[in-house]
Amino acid sequence: MNITSFLVYCIIVTFTPGPANIAILFIVHNFGIKKAMEYTYGATIAFGILLVISAILNTALMMIIPKILIVMQIIGSLYMLYLAYQIYKMDVSKSTVKQTTTFMSGFLMQFVNPKIMLFTMTVIPTFIMPYYTETSALAIFVVIIIIIGFLSFITWVLFGTIFKEVLKKYQKFVNVIMALFLVYSAIMVSGVVDLIKR
Template sequence: MDTTSFLFYCMIATFTPGPTNIMILSTVKNAGARQAMTFSYGATIGFGLLLVVSAALNSMLMAVMPKVITILQIIGSAYMVYLAYKIVSNHSSQATAEQTATFRFGVLLQFLNPKTVLFALTVIPAFIIPSYSGFAAVSVHIAAITLIGFSAFLTWVLFGSVLRTFLQKHQKFANLVMALFLAYAAVMIWT
């Protein structure tokens, strides 16, 4: 396995803006870093579970992948547009942020997030399975990928914490930018 390519792929896929990272940033802005960390813990567990499911079902998923990807594109894009609408239309009360940015929602979002699902469906067969077949080696790589994902989530929490005052001061603009990023991501799924 080309470790450098593997690490670049993992870093780019996890650190770039996507539904989870935008949700983390929005949560920090509206409810603070503690609530964003609760959501991030859930997102990390969901991300790890998704990788485990991908590894376990890799051969079966490859046979039905075109159907799965189409379904995920439809559901994921619709959900991302919904999140974008909620961000731009919500005047971001702390109570609303605390209700949506929960541990459970963090876990669930990973299974609805097309970016995360497509990453999990591609990283295992592209990098890990061709080079490693043992349970231990695959498990270590899944743990490493999950740790990279958690690092990305933590970076977004820190980024949001540093910019929280600015984001709150320019709330309408910040919400619009976050919503546009989500809408752009939803559109890019189809191109």
């Protein structure tokens, strides 16, 4: 097993901007570290559950993966567009917006996050199962991947904390930029670009 390739793949996928990372940056900017950490814990636990499901059901999932990917692309894209709209129009003075900063919203976001779904369904069969199939080995690698994912979320929390004052000064501009990132993510995972290229 090429440990370097495995780690590089995990770090690139988890640390690069994605729906959960952008949401964490937004939450720490508008609601602080405590709320961002609450969301992060939910996202991390869901990430772990998805990895465990991938490890346990890998063979069965490979048979039906095209159907799962299409459904997740559609649901994930629509959810990201919804989040983009919420971020764009958000007025942080209203208490109703705090519902998107909860543990449960972080948890549920991972189940409709195509980036994470694709990652969890590919990392284990591609990098681990050709070399290790014992339950104990799979469990160790799942824990390693969860730690990498959690560290990526924490990095985004720290980034948001360090640049909080700059982000506050340009709040509307930042909201628009983050909303556009989510729209871009939604378009890229929806499969629309591939259809246009054909």
